[in-house]
Amino acid sequence: MAMSPGPLLLVFVLGLFATPPTLAQNNPRYKKFLTQHYDANPTGRDDRYCERKMNERHLTSPCKDVNTFIHDSTNNIKAVCGEKGSPYGENLRISDSPFQVTTCKHRGGSPRPPCRYRASSGYRRIVIACENGFPVHLDESVINV
Structure with missing residues (x-):
């Protein structure tokens, strides 16, 4: 007796959609990247913004010298790892288009x-x-590209 591929195909397709969020949730380096560099809806983007965000994100013990917040969706940032980015140096990717950012310098x-x-x-x-x-890492040494 042959089994139809219907139920197996359904389980496989559902597994494809369930896997990426699980990978993200289990990736501590990605979570750290988001904590340090992701802020979709910034308020202000001035020196006070930097001081507040750096404190909120626990990046002040000791004071971090430079930190950049990217103001876009997580999907657009992740896309730099794929079709919206190009290889850059060894093991890095550069975005094909600019992102709105705020860089905070101690x-x-x-x-x-x-x-x-100081915010820029x-x-x-x-x-x-x-x-x-x-x-999983933002290269702070490449600022004016």
């Missing part, structure tokens, strides 16, 4: 809180490292 002084930051906002292409199709 003003200097003590590396201990309270940390003071604009648009630029981002350079990221990817793991299993997810961004």
Whole structure:
């Protein structure tokens, strides 16, 4: 007696849709990337924005020298790991188009809180490292591309 492929095909297709979110949830490097660099709807984008976000994201113990927040959807950022990005150097990808970003630079002084930051906002292409199709590192050394 032959079994129809219908039920097996349905399980396979459902598995395809359930797998990517599970991979993202189980990837601590991707979660860390989002914590450090993702802010879809920024408010302000000035020095106070940087100081508030850096504190909220626990990036001030010690004071992080430079951190960039990307203001776009997670899907658009992830797409740089695929069809919306190009190889760049060794194991990096550069976005084909610019993203809206805010870069927060530590003003200097003590590396201990309270940390003071200077904000610069604009648009630029981002350079990221990817793991299993997810961004896991933003290369802060490539700022003006």
